[in-house]
Amino acid sequence: MASDLGDLQAFMAVARAGGFRQAARTTGFSASSLSETVRRLESGLGVRLLNRTTRSVAPTEAGARLLERLGPALGEVEAALDVVNGFRGRPAGTLRLNVPVVAAKLVLPRLLPPFLAAYPDIRVEVTAEDSFVDILASGCDAGIRYDERLEQDMIAVPIGPRRQRFATAAAPAYLDRRGRPGHPRDLLDHACLRGRFASGSMPPWDFERNGETVSVDPTGPLLVSTGTAMDLAVSVAVDGGGIVSLFEDWLRPYFDDGRLEPVLEPWWQEFSGPFLYYPGRRLTPAPLRAFIDFVDGMRW
Structure with a gap:
């Protein structure tokens, strides 16, 4: 029936x-x-x-x-109904995004306020999670991920800073007390504040300098889930509890006001920035098309 x-x-x-x-x-x-x-x-x-x-x-x-x-099927229904948006004076509807927590913290705050101001008839729904999901099955129009996690049949558009770095940092008081590492392997003798993915994997800390790459697996007093819980690790680091490794842009405010000090900065590993990705096998909804065009016009 x-x-x-x-x-x-x-x-x-x-x-x-x-x-x-x-x-x-x-x-x-x-x-x-x-x-x-x-x-x-x-x-x-x-x-x-x-x-x-x-x-x-x-x-x-x-x-x-x-x-x-249902996810893909209802997505197709919404895309079909969205065709009438082409006859409106300006795009309207809902844009659903699935993004990693770091993108919700570092990329979207710069994008969404001017986008929402430019398109008052568009409503944006954001789901922030670090586990990889099928955006169609989850009912989302698009997602943000880094290139190593993009699916082959997706269209990818650069979004956010094109080059980023992982940074290590600690409070000056901690470094005065425990010493300042001169090589990544010195971290094995320090209290390191680690993050763990929902899958249970705990990524090592990778460093690179002059063609030499070093991967270390330090230990420490705190282990948190990646994502928003990393703010807890940062707080512990600020209070002198150990060394934290995170996106440089995430830690930048703490560097600027002196609460944290860069550690092993010449060894920080650089990587390409994130991408907005969406399926290319169906009509692009008007809210998503407006967002893509807006992203394309941004300067980072």
């Missing part, structure tokens, strides 16, 4: 949010309304789509299969 498009969108919102209350915060509908909508959809289809407990909501096997196909 045919199902109402709104019911399908409600199911997708609840399944992705992991609960009715969580979905209510992002959709503008009440939790009870979303619950009734999903029940109606399940009744019409004759199959349970969500397993509900007092603490969480998770898709059943049937629900997971439906969710997997």
Whole structure:
């Protein structure tokens, strides 16, 4: 049987949010309304789509299969409806972005205020996470990633600074107390504040100078998840708790006011900046097209 498009969108919102209350915060509908909508959809289809407990909501096997196909399908529907935007005086609609936390912290704050001011009829929804996701399946129009994590069938547009560096830093008081490393291997004798990806992997600290590359795996008193929790590692470093390794631009304000001191700066490794990426096999929605054009006109 045919199902109402709104019911399908409600199911997708609840399944992705992991609960009715969580979905209510992002959709503008009440939790009870979303619950009734999903029940109606399940009744019409004759199959349970969500397993509900007092603490969480998770898709059943049937629900997971439906969710997997709905993301791309509803994306195509939105793209088809977006064709009428070409007849408007200015673009309108919703732009959904999936970005790593570092992009939400260092790239988007410079882009979004002038973009939103230039396009008042566009609403931007940002999901910041460091795990790699299928942007179509997740219901997003585009994402931001670095080149080593881009999919082959995506169109990629440079966004943000084109060259970046990883920096190591510590509070001057810590370095006065423990000494200033002269070589990356000296870090093995220091308290290092580490980050770990959601997958469980803990990347080593890589350095490069005059063609020599060095990779070290130091230990220390603090291990945090990558992303926003890195601000905790920075705070501990500022208080003299150890050495932190992070994007130079993330640490730049602390260098400028003296709370942190660069460590091993001649060894900092440089890498190319991030890209805005999106699928090239369908019509580009008007909000995304406006954003792409805006990004192309930015100077970094």
